[in-house]
Amino acid sequence: MESKALKGSRGIIAVIALMIIFVGVSTSLLQLNGNVARGISPEYNALAPYEAPNNLASWVYDYRGFDTLIETGVIYVGALVSVLAIGRGIVRTKGVAEEAPVAQSSMDFHVSSLNVILKYFGIPVIILIVAYSLLVLTGAATSGGGGFQCGVIFSSAFLLGMIFYGKKNPLNLSKKFLIGIGGFGWALYALLGLPGYLVTGYWQYNVGADLWSSGLISGVSGMSAVVPDIMRQIFGDPFRILLVLSDGTYASTAGIVPLINIGEAFNVIGAIGLIFLVFAYGYTDEEGKSK
Amino acid sequence: MNESISNLWSIPLFIIIPILAAILLNVLYSRKRAISVTAVVSSLALIVVSVLSPFGFHWFTGQPAVLPTGGYTYRADLLGWNLALEYYYGPLQQIAIFLASVLLLFVVLIAINSLKKNTGTYISLLFLTFMSAAIVIMVNDFYHLWIGVEIGSLIVAGVVLATGEAVSQKAALKYTFFSALSGAGLAIALALILGVTGYANISDAIIAMPLNDASLASVLYVAFGFTVLSWIYAGGLAPIHPLKADVYGSAFPHATILLQTQSKLMLVAIGLVILRLFGTLPFAKEVMLSVSVLTMMIGVVMAMLQTDFRWTLAYLIVSHSGLVTLGISLGTVQGIIGGLFQAVNDVVYMSVLLLACEGIYYFGRGTSIKTVSGIAKRAPWLAVAAIIGAFAASGVPPFNGFQSEIILIQASLNYGMPELAIVVLMVSVTTFIALFKGIYNIFLRPDDAPQAGEKQGMPVPRMLYVCLAALIFITILFGVYPQLAINFLNEAALKVVYIPWVP
Incomplete structure (x- = not known):
C-alpha cells in the first residue's frame, strides 16, 4: 500500500479505528487479568502424563490434532499460493487471447563474491543445522520442539546453502522434490488419522x-x-x-504423535524450501521440462 | 435433533478427500488425463457422501466429553464438556455441502474443458476452496472456525492469482492483506471468549458464558466487535465490499462460482455463531442489520455503475450477501430461514449468471458491454440461461429468488421493520435493471462491429450447457417447491433461536 493512500481523511479514520481497537483490547485484557476461566484446560493437563511428557505435543498433535492438520495445510497452501504468484500453475483459456502473465524476475545472487572462509565454513554449519533439525524432530514428544520447528530449521540450512553456494548447494533440493515432499508430508499427516478411523470410527x-x-482411564462410557x-x-x-x-x-x-511430527516436518521443509527456491530463482515451466 | 452419534463416518471424508485430491492434483500438475480422472472421481465421491450420510457429530481424535457429574462419555446428546474438536452434520450442512460439491463438480468439468495445460495446481485450489467451506459450515469450535477462515482467505487469493493477470495479482494481494485482519479479528475474539469461558467449543462457551457478570460485559462486547469485523471481512460486507468484488471480478467466472459459495457459507456460519454467542447482547442484532443494509445498498448501486458484465455480477454477489445477512441478523426463526434460503438460492442463480458470463468470455472479446454484442444470435441458449438467471436474481416468480425474498420481506414486516422490506424490494428492482442493462447490450444488441477475420475464441463447450441446464432446473425446482429446501433449514433456525448451545 502506498503511504499517500493513508494521508487525509483515510489516515484519520485508520488512526481512530486503530485507537479504538487498542483501547478495546487493552481494557478487555485488564478486566480479564485475574479472572481468566480455566474451563477445559485442567482436564487436558490431568490427561497429559498418560501421553507425551511434552504436554504441548499432546495438546497440539493429539487433543487438537485435527486443528493442527488444517494449520499444516495453511503452510502448504501458503507455499502453493506464493509460488503461484511467481508463475507455477497459472492457467490459460483455450482459444482466448488473454493478457500475458505478469513476468517475475529472479533475484541476482553473486555467489562468486563471497569470502573463501565463509564458503568453507558453510558446509559444516549446514551439516550441524540439519543435524539439529533432526534432533528437534526426534524429541518432539519428549521435549520442546517438533515437526514444524524441524522444518523451519532445516529450511534455514537450505537457505544458507543457497546464499553460500547458489542453486547447486550441498542440499541441492529441486523444485519437483520440494513440491513432492511437501505434499507427502501433509498427506502423511492426514492419513495417520486413518488407523484410528478404521478401528474406532474417530x-x-x-x-x-x-x-x-x-x-x-476408568469411567468412560459409550466407546x-x-x-x-x-x-x-x-x-x-x-x-x-x-x-x-x-x-x-x-x-x-x-x-502416533511422533509420526505426525515427521509428516509435519516434511510438509514444512517442502513448503518453506520451495518458497525460498522459487523466490530466489523464479519459476518457468520450460525449465522444468528441459530437466 | 439430538443425534447421539459422535463418530459419524462421513464428516472426516468431507475434509480428507479434498485434501488428498488437492495434494495429488498439485503433484500431477500438467498430466491432463490423470488430473481429469482424479478431480471428477473425487468430486463425485463428495456428492455421494453428502447424499448418503445420516446426521450426527464427529469428535476428531476420539476424545470423549467430560460429564458434569464425573466420568467421560462418547454420547453426543448428553451434556458434557468436549475434549475433542467437534463437527456437526445436520440438514443445513447436508444441503450446503451437497450444493457445494455439485458446484465443485461443475466447476471442475468446466475447468478441464476450457483451460489448457498446467491445470493441476488450479484445480487443487478449487478442491481446497470446497474444503474451507465445508469446515466453516460444520465446525462447532471457535478455534477451528478461525483456522477455516484463515486457510479460506489464502485459497481465495490463490484461485484469483491463477489467471496470471496484473489486475488479479493486485486484487489477490489486497485481499490477502486485508483478510489477514479477518483472521486476526477472530483470533482476538477467540482469545477473549477463551479468557471469559475457558472453552473453545462453541456450545460449551455458550453454556459457560457469564452473561450476568457486569464486570465482564465489556469484554464480551469487544469479542462481539471482533467477530463482526471478521464476518465483514470473510463475507465481503460493507465497507470492505470493493475487495471482495475485485476478487470476484478478477477470477475466472467459473471459479467465482466456488468463491461466492465459500463466501456465502462463511457468512452463514459466522453469522449463526454470532447469534448463538452474542444474540442476547443489546444492540447486537442492530449492528448486524446496519451492516447488511449498507452492503445491499452499496453493492447494488455499484453494480448499476459497471460496464463489464463480470463486475456487474461481482457487485451483485456482494449486494445479495446483504440479503443473506439481513435474514440472519433479524434473529427470528422466519428471518433466519429466509437468510439461509436466500444463501442457497443466491449460490444457485448466481452460478447460472456466472456460467453465462463464462460462455460470453469464450467468444474472445471479453465481457464488457462496450465491446461484446449480438451474442444471442450466436448462442441463443446462453441468452435464455442469462435471462432466467436474471429473473431469478431479481426475485421474479416462479424462480427461486422470489421465494426467499418473499420470506425475507415477511420476516422484516413481522419483526416490525417495514423499511427493511422496502430495501429488499429496492434491491430486487435495481438488480433487475443492472442485469438487463448488461444482458441487452451483450446478447440482444445487434453486433455492430463484426470484424472480418476476427478471432472467434473457443466454441462454448457442451458441458457448460449441461451444467447450466442442471442449475436452471434447481432454480425452478426451488421456485416452485420451496419447501424442498426449507425442510433442510428449519432445524438450524429453530436451534439458533431456542437452544443456541446445541450445534
Whole structure:
C-alpha cells in the first residue's frame, strides 16, 4: 500500500479505528487479568502424563490434532499460493487471447563474491543445522520442539546453502522434490488419522496411546470399538516412557504423535524450501521440462 | 435433533478427500488425463457422501466429553464438556455441502474443458476452496472456525492469482492483506471468549458464558466487535465490499462460482455463531442489520455503475450477501430461514449468471458491454440461461429468488421493520435493471462491429450447457417447491433461536 493512500481523511479514520481497537483490547485484557476461566484446560493437563511428557505435543498433535492438520495445510497452501504468484500453475483459456502473465524476475545472487572462509565454513554449519533439525524432530514428544520447528530449521540450512553456494548447494533440493515432499508430508499427516478411523470410527484417534479403549482411564462410557493389540504394537510401544511425577508414575506413550511430527516436518521443509527456491530463482515451466 | 452419534463416518471424508485430491492434483500438475480422472472421481465421491450420510457429530481424535457429574462419555446428546474438536452434520450442512460439491463438480468439468495445460495446481485450489467451506459450515469450535477462515482467505487469493493477470495479482494481494485482519479479528475474539469461558467449543462457551457478570460485559462486547469485523471481512460486507468484488471480478467466472459459495457459507456460519454467542447482547442484532443494509445498498448501486458484465455480477454477489445477512441478523426463526434460503438460492442463480458470463468470455472479446454484442444470435441458449438467471436474481416468480425474498420481506414486516422490506424490494428492482442493462447490450444488441477475420475464441463447450441446464432446473425446482429446501433449514433456525448451545 502506498503511504499517500493513508494521508487525509483515510489516515484519520485508520488512526481512530486503530485507537479504538487498542483501547478495546487493552481494557478487555485488564478486566480479564485475574479472572481468566480455566474451563477445559485442567482436564487436558490431568490427561497429559498418560501421553507425551511434552504436554504441548499432546495438546497440539493429539487433543487438537485435527486443528493442527488444517494449520499444516495453511503452510502448504501458503507455499502453493506464493509460488503461484511467481508463475507455477497459472492457467490459460483455450482459444482466448488473454493478457500475458505478469513476468517475475529472479533475484541476482553473486555467489562468486563471497569470502573463501565463509564458503568453507558453510558446509559444516549446514551439516550441524540439519543435524539439529533432526534432533528437534526426534524429541518432539519428549521435549520442546517438533515437526514444524524441524522444518523451519532445516529450511534455514537450505537457505544458507543457497546464499553460500547458489542453486547447486550441498542440499541441492529441486523444485519437483520440494513440491513432492511437501505434499507427502501433509498427506502423511492426514492419513495417520486413518488407523484410528478404521478401528474406532474417530478420525485421528491416537491408536498408539489409546487412552480411552484400553481401560487405562476408568469411567468412560459409550466407546463402541477398541484398538486391537497389533495396532498398539505398531504405533505405541517404541515410544513408551516411564514418567515419575510427584503424584505418581505413569507409563507414558505418545502413540502416533511422533509420526505426525515427521509428516509435519516434511510438509514444512517442502513448503518453506520451495518458497525460498522459487523466490530466489523464479519459476518457468520450460525449465522444468528441459530437466 | 439430538443425534447421539459422535463418530459419524462421513464428516472426516468431507475434509480428507479434498485434501488428498488437492495434494495429488498439485503433484500431477500438467498430466491432463490423470488430473481429469482424479478431480471428477473425487468430486463425485463428495456428492455421494453428502447424499448418503445420516446426521450426527464427529469428535476428531476420539476424545470423549467430560460429564458434569464425573466420568467421560462418547454420547453426543448428553451434556458434557468436549475434549475433542467437534463437527456437526445436520440438514443445513447436508444441503450446503451437497450444493457445494455439485458446484465443485461443475466447476471442475468446466475447468478441464476450457483451460489448457498446467491445470493441476488450479484445480487443487478449487478442491481446497470446497474444503474451507465445508469446515466453516460444520465446525462447532471457535478455534477451528478461525483456522477455516484463515486457510479460506489464502485459497481465495490463490484461485484469483491463477489467471496470471496484473489486475488479479493486485486484487489477490489486497485481499490477502486485508483478510489477514479477518483472521486476526477472530483470533482476538477467540482469545477473549477463551479468557471469559475457558472453552473453545462453541456450545460449551455458550453454556459457560457469564452473561450476568457486569464486570465482564465489556469484554464480551469487544469479542462481539471482533467477530463482526471478521464476518465483514470473510463475507465481503460493507465497507470492505470493493475487495471482495475485485476478487470476484478478477477470477475466472467459473471459479467465482466456488468463491461466492465459500463466501456465502462463511457468512452463514459466522453469522449463526454470532447469534448463538452474542444474540442476547443489546444492540447486537442492530449492528448486524446496519451492516447488511449498507452492503445491499452499496453493492447494488455499484453494480448499476459497471460496464463489464463480470463486475456487474461481482457487485451483485456482494449486494445479495446483504440479503443473506439481513435474514440472519433479524434473529427470528422466519428471518433466519429466509437468510439461509436466500444463501442457497443466491449460490444457485448466481452460478447460472456466472456460467453465462463464462460462455460470453469464450467468444474472445471479453465481457464488457462496450465491446461484446449480438451474442444471442450466436448462442441463443446462453441468452435464455442469462435471462432466467436474471429473473431469478431479481426475485421474479416462479424462480427461486422470489421465494426467499418473499420470506425475507415477511420476516422484516413481522419483526416490525417495514423499511427493511422496502430495501429488499429496492434491491430486487435495481438488480433487475443492472442485469438487463448488461444482458441487452451483450446478447440482444445487434453486433455492430463484426470484424472480418476476427478471432472467434473457443466454441462454448457442451458441458457448460449441461451444467447450466442442471442449475436452471434447481432454480425452478426451488421456485416452485420451496419447501424442498426449507425442510433442510428449519432445524438450524429453530436451534439458533431456542437452544443456541446445541450445534
